[in-house]
Amino acid sequence: MAESTKQDIGKLLAKQGILIAFALFIIGFTIANPKFLTLDNFENVVRSSAILGVMALGVTFVVISGNLDLSVGSMMSFSTIVVLDLHDKLGPTLAIPAMFAMTLCLGALIGFLVGYLKLNSLIVTLGMLSAIHGLTLTYSGGKNMDIADKEGTWFAIFGQGNILGIQTPILIFIALAALLGIILAKTPFGRKVYAVGGNGTAATFSGIRRARVVFLCYIMSALCVATAGLIQASRSMGSQNTVGQGLELEVLAAVILGGASLLGGSGTIFKTVIGVLILGFIQNGLLLVGLDFSVQYVVTWIIIILAVWLDIAAKRGKLMSPIA
Amino acid sequence: MTEIIDQTTPTPVLRLEDIVKTFPGVRALDGVSLTILPGEVHALMGENGAGKSTLMKVLGGIHQPDEGQIIVAEQPVVMSGPLDAKAKGIVFIHQELSLADELSVAENIYLGELPHKRFGLVDWAELEAKTNAILEKLKVGFNAKTRVGDLSIANQQMVEIARALTVDAKAVIFDEPTASLTDAEKVVLFEVISDLQEQGVGIAYISHRMEEIFKITDRISVLRDGQYQGTVNTADTNEENVTQMMIGRKLDLSRNEAHHELGEVALEVRGLSCGSLFEDVNFEVRRGEVVGFYGLVGAGRTEIAETLFGLRNPTSGSIFLDGAEVAITSPHDAIERGISLVPEDRKGQGLVLGMNCRDNMTLPQVDDLKAGPFVADGAEIAIFDQYRDKLDIRTPGWKQLVGNLSGGNQQKIVIGKWLSMRPNVLIVDEPTRGIDVGSKAEIHNLLRDLAAQGYAVIVISSEMPEVLHVADRIVAMYSGRIMRTFTSEEVTEENLIAAISGLNTEKVA
Numbered sequence: 123m124a125e126s127t128k129q130d131i132g133k134l135l136a137k138q139g140i141l142i143a144f145a146l147f148i149i150g151f152t153i154a155n156p157k158f159l160t161l162d163n164f165e166n167v168v169r170s171s172a173i174l175g176v177m178a179l180g181v182t183f184v185v186i187s188g189n190l191d192l193s194v195g196s197m198m199s200f201s202t203i204v205v206l207d208l209h210d211k212l213g214p215t216l217a218i219p220a221m222f223a224m225t226l227c228l229g230a231l232i233g234f235l236v237g238y239l240k241l242n243s244l245i246v247t248l249g250m251l252s253a254i255h256g257l258t259l260t261y262s263g264g265k266n267m268d269i270a271d272k273e274g275t276w277f278a279i280f281g282q283g284n285i286l287g288i289q290t291p292i293l294i295f296i297a298l299a300a301l302l303g304i305i306l307a308k309t310p311f312g313r314k315v316y317a318v319g320g321n322g323t324a325a326t327f328s329g330i331r332r333a334r335v336v337f338l339c340y341i342m343s344a345l346c347v348a349t350a351g352l353i354q355a356s357r358s359m360g361s362q363n364t365v366g367q368g369l370e371l372e373v374l375a376a377v378i379l380g381g382a383s384l385l386g387g388s389g390t391i392f393k394t395v396i397g398v399l400i401l402g403f404i405q406n407g408l409l410l411v412g413l414d415f416s417v418q419y420v421v422t423w424i425i426i427i428l429a430v431w432l433d434i435a436a437k438r439g440k441l442m443s444p445i446a
Numbered sequence: 447m448t449e450i451i452d453q454t455t456p457t458p459v460l461r462l463e464d465i466v467k468t469f470p471g472v473r474a475l476d477g478v479s480l481t482i483l484p485g486e487v488h489a490l491m492g493e494n495g496a497g498k499s500t501l502m503k504v505l506g507g508i509h510q511p512d513e514g515q516i517i518v519a520e521q522p523v524v525m526s527g528p529l530d531a532k533a534k535g536i537v538f539i540h541q542e543l544s545l546a547d548e549l550s551v552a553e554n555i556y557l558g559e560l561p562h563k564r565f566g567l568v569d570w571a572e573l574e575a576k577t578n579a580i581l582e583k584l585k586v587g588f589n590a591k592t593r594v595g596d597l598s599i600a601n602q603q604m605v606e607i608a609r610a611l612t613v614d615a616k617a618v619i620f621d622e623p624t625a626s627l628t629d630a631e632k633v634v635l636f637e638v639i640s641d642l643q644e645q646g647v648g649i650a651y652i653s654h655r656m657e658e659i660f661k662i663t664d665r666i667s668v669l670r671d672g673q674y675q676g677t678v679n680t681a682d683t684n685e686e687n688v689t690q691m692m693i694g695r696k697l698d699l700s701r702n703e704a705h706h707e708l709g710e711v712a713l714e715v716r717g718l719s720c721g722s723l724f725e726d727v728n729f730e731v732r733r734g735e736v737v738g739f740y741g742l743v744g745a746g747r748t749e750i751a752e753t754l755f756g757l758r759n760p761t762s763g764s765i766f767l768d769g770a771e772v773a774i775t776s777p778h779d780a781i782e783r784g785i786s787l788v789p790e791d792r793k794g795q796g797l798v799l800g801m802n803c804r805d806n807m808t809l810p811q812v813d814d815l816k817a818g819p820f821v822a823d824g825a826e827i828a829i830f831d832q833y834r835d836k837l838d839i840r841t842p843g844w845k846q847l848v849g850n851l852s853g854g855n856q857q858k859i860v861i862g863k864w865l866s867m868r869p870n871v872l873i874v875d876e877p878t879r880g881i882d883v884g885s886k887a888e889i890h891n892l893l894r895d896l897a898a899q900g901y902a903v904i905v906i907s908s909e910m911p912e913v914l915h916v917a918d919r920i921v922a923m924y925s926g927r928i929m930r931t932f933t934s935e936e937v938t939e940e941n942l943i944a945a946i947s948g949l950n951t952e953k954v955a
Contacts, residue, residue: 308820310812317809320798326757327795328809328863329781387800 143432144400147425151407158410165292171402172291173198173350174369175395178376179302180346182394183339185377186306188319188386189236189243191340193228193250194347194373198366200258201225201351206267206361214277222348228254229344230337237336251370258363268360281357291353298349302342303391315339319386375426376401401426457520459484459616459648460505460536465514467500469850474500476672477514482617482648487639489659489680490652492669493692493854493882498652501669502619506531506538519616535616539606539623547595552577554594555609580608584638600631607638617648624658636662654882656685668692693884708918709733710768712902713754713785713871718763723749724926727763731871731902736893738917739906741946746926747906748790751873755787756780767870781810784870788860788877790906792853796860799849803841804830806848807863833862837892854885861892872896873904878912890916910939922946 152159177194184191201221208217232250236243269275283290306312317325318335326332354365380397382389404425408418460482467475475497482488492498503509505516507525515522518534525531528538545554552573553560561569561576577590586604588597594605603623610618620639624632639649639662651663659666660680668675668691675691714730724746731737739747752758754765756774764771767783774780780787789795797806808815808826815825830844837858841851848859857877864872874893878886893916897903907913913920920932922945929945 304820310816310821313805313809313812313821316801316805317798320800321794323795324798325809326777327755327787327789329776329778330809331776331778387798 141396143428144396144403147400147404147407151403151411154407155410158407163406163410165289167399167402167406168292168295169289170406171398172295173353174372174376174401175295175398176298176346176350176353177369178373178380178394178398179299179391180343181373181377182380182382182389182391183302183306183315183342184243185374185382185384186319186386186389187315187336187339188322189336189339190374190384191232191247191343192244192370192374193232193247193254194343195366195368195370196251196255196258197225197228197344197347198351198354198369199361199363200228200254200261201348202355202361202365203258203262203267203363205352205355206269206359207262209269209275209277209355214275218352221351222345225348225351226341226344229340229347232344233337233340236340237333240333255363255367262363264363266360266362272359278356278359281353281355281359291357294349294353298346299391299395302346306391311335311338316387319388321387372401378430379426456484458482458517459519460650461515461517462501462505463515463517465501465504465511465516467504467509467511474672475504475511476674478669478672478674480650480667480674481677482650484616484646484648485643486664487643487649487651487662489663489666490650490669491654491659491666491688491692492675493852493884496669496692496882497672498669500672502538502621502652505536505619532613535614537610537613537615537618539603539610539618539620545594545602545605547593549594550590551581551588551592551594551597551605551608552590554605555580555612559612576612577608580611583611583641584608585634598631600627600634603627603635604638615642615647617650618642619650619652621652622654623651624653624655632658656688659688660685670694689883692882708735709900711766712768713904714766714769715750715754716764716766718750718753718760718765720749720753720758720760722926723758724923727928729921729928729931731904733900733902734897735918736897736903736905736916738913738920739904739923740908740910740913740920740942741923743908745923745946747923748875751787751875751904751906754780754785754871754873756785781867784868786864786867786869786872788857788864788872788874790875790879792856792860792879796863797848797856799847801848802845803834803839803848803851803859804844806859807833807866810863810867829866830862833866836865837862838888852885854881854889857881857885857889861889865896869901871902871904873906875906876908877905878907878909886912910942914939 148159157163177198181191181194201224204224205217205221208220211217212220228250232246235241235246269277272278280290280294285293306315314325314330314335317328317330318332322332325335351366355361358365376397377389377394378384378397379400380389380393380395382393401422404422405418408421413421458481460480462478462480465475465478466473478497478501480488480490480501490498490501500509504511505525507527507530510524516525517523518536523534525534525536531538546557549557555577556573561572563569574590581589584604584607586601586608588601594602597605607618623635627635639651642649651659653659663680665677666680666683666688667677668688670692678687678691709732711730712733716728718727719725727746727750729737739750741747749758753760754774756776756779759775765774766772767785772783774783774785777787793799798809801809804826807830812821815822815829817823817825827844833839834841834844839851839855839858839862841855848856851859861874861877877889877893881889890912893903893905897918905913905916914934914937918934920934920937920942922929922932922942924946930941932942932945
């Protein structure tokens with residue numbers, strides 16, 4: 123009897139390991155600071171996670187297809203700077219599509235290199251991380267970019283507005299998550315992404331044009347990055363060149379926390395959203411508990427490692443690897 | 447059934463008693479018992495999915511049994527893993543070797559327990575001496591310093607066996623040891639096994655190959671669907687009886703003599719060459735016909751299939767489908783034109799193991815199964831159900847991950863995947879590699895049925911009984927060229943072997 127209960131718990135852990143870890147964090151933080159579990163704080167967390175979250179949605183496609191995207195942080199800086207600059211030159215109506223087009227070109231370049239030329243995605247996107255940073259600096263001349271007339275534009279709506287009492291960044295995140303979640307789970311394209319990441323050779327032998335699928339995943343990623351840049355620009359109405367720096371690793375952490383495999387072939391948009399929220403709640407919780415900002419970096423990392431360990435341990439049913 | 451053990455029986459080296467192991471949806475082992483005596487070679491047989499691998503995993507401590515006991519030298523034990531099993535004297539020689547290619551034979555044998563001197567430096571002299579002592583016992587033609595990567599597969603297997611001999615082995619379990627050995631290499635392996643036997647080691651021998659089983663084993667235990675079917679003395683039984691125990695019915699292994707009307711030429715190949723892989727290949731396949739491609743590994747058969755499927759570009763020659771010349775530039779293109787390929791490497795090329803049965807089966811046509819922008823769930827399940835019934839695929843349901851199915855059922859998923867595309871030409875490369883005897887017969891009958899229904903079928907095989915059984919005509923290849931095409935009346939085992947060995951220079955295309 124005890125044995126079977128133990129097994130059931132094991133099974134539950136294996137299936138929902140990350141969710142249980144998440145619940146434990148929330149209980150812990152709530153005990154430490156009762157403000158943690160309030161609707162206001164919840165909204166606060168989701169809003170501050172929205173930019174990271176939107177980027178993580180796109181990276182989920184790339185990771186499931188069996189590749190990496192480390193360029194999203196500097197690409198987001200690029201989008202933000204470009205849309206702020208063009209806002210004053212062309213007006214918001216033209217600036218937004220122009221920025222999307224430019225960001226998608228960068229995504230297409232990466233997609234071409236990784237998909238059609240079959241170059242290693244780690245090398246390509248790591249290189250693009252610094253190349254795009256250089257591109258942004260060249261574009262801006264190294265200066266911060268600001269919208270001159272902050273009152274006389276409707277541009278603030280994406281970052282600061284709200285619809286029916288819900289803040290727009292949250293709405294955009296939810297809408298995009300729903301849309302991309304359906305694409306990934308329900309369309310032929312989504313199915314092909316899983317096949318390519320699960321076994322690329324078998325996908326080719328099934329007539330799937332692998333290069334095209336990988337290419338489209340990077341387009342998805344760039345599309346999400348452009349959206350994130352738009353929210354960022356609209357929220358701050360001005361920006362440094364380095365606004366997205368370091369985000370690529372947080373994005374990847376969120377996707378992996380959600381349970382996508384770095385080897386490709388597994389993961390879902392829903393899980394990524396959970397991963398994003400876990401990361402958001404951890405950082406928020408640490409802030410409420412009153413930890414110094416610099417300590418947060420370390421503690422965040424420790425918690426991520428712990429969560430991933432719990433998840434893997436639950437899957438294999440042992441804390442330590444059976445093969446050392 | 448009870449085991450045949452008389453009063454004079456020596457103490458068994460290893461006993462498994464009423465082992466039960468269940469996985470979600472499957473009772474993989476249902477009260478399995480096995481007794482290995484010192485100095486005997488004990489065959490463990492059963493179809494793929496019968497539970498042999500699970501039983502070995504339980505024995506090796508990779509799975510813990512739900513019920514039952516493992517008894518080593520009359521002591522009940524709990525195995526916590528393969529290393530623990532080895533420490534208790536139970537050693538596994540696996541089908542897939544686990545050696546480090548870049549290291550020497552000696553380093554591989556003593557990996558993890560290298561003898562060392564002061565300051566933790568490896569004692570190379572002692573390592574070499576200990577290794578050579580073991581290698582001498584095995585009478586092998588290489589020494590302690592040889593790099594493992596430079597050895598043949600058979601010799602690498604000897605290294606694995608040598609590794610087993612470093613401990614005081616009570617029982618050695620061989621899992622399909624001859625799968626990649628030549629006939630000469632097998633003889634050496636069998637000698638080693640008989641030496642081990644003389645030293646009183648108990649041997650468990652897992653294999654699908656009947657002739658080996660009857661040559662070297664003393665007793666045979668059979669599993670079917672996770673259930674113990676009994677143990678017989680090898681001397682008291684024959685192939686037919688064992689097969690019947692394994693599959694629960696009789697097996698038809700006759701020649702292909704079923705004749706039916708042939709239709710139009712579906713595929714015609716003229717002067718096709720691809721670099722040095724194959725040259726000037728000419729053949730045709732009619733609807734309703736099974737054409738077998740027989741030859742040695744590396745004769746160019748798979749490469750022809752890959753060219754027809756758009757995975758390789760031919761350097762010259764032409765391909766005609768239903769009389770019209772076509773250029774096939776990609777698998778996507780080939781599929782659009784009605785050519786399907788069941789590839790040689792089921793797990794590497796045929797399936798996405800982490801995907802479920804249904805999604806694997808509908809993968810090539812997922813673009814055509816749409817309801818609005820979405821994949822049509824109902825249509826997909828309908829296809830899966832249809833081919834599951836037609837091919838008798840045994841799985842708890844479409845949600846089952848393909849990686850959890852047995853080899854035969856996996857192969858049927860791949861075949862179903864292509865049949866559901868209703869191809870004009872179906873190419874099947876090594877359709878029964880690594881598949882047990884019962885599923886083999888089913889797949890052979892299926893290929894015959896497909897031809898009868900009007901499909902043009904190409905079967906590539908390295909097994910002579912297989913091509914003789916399924917093919918209407920046999921194309922014999924040697925070194926990238928077609929040596930001769932036989933009708934099923936002309937072919938004999940002798941002239942077929944002569945043709946694929948390059949002995950027969952008479953070329954009839």
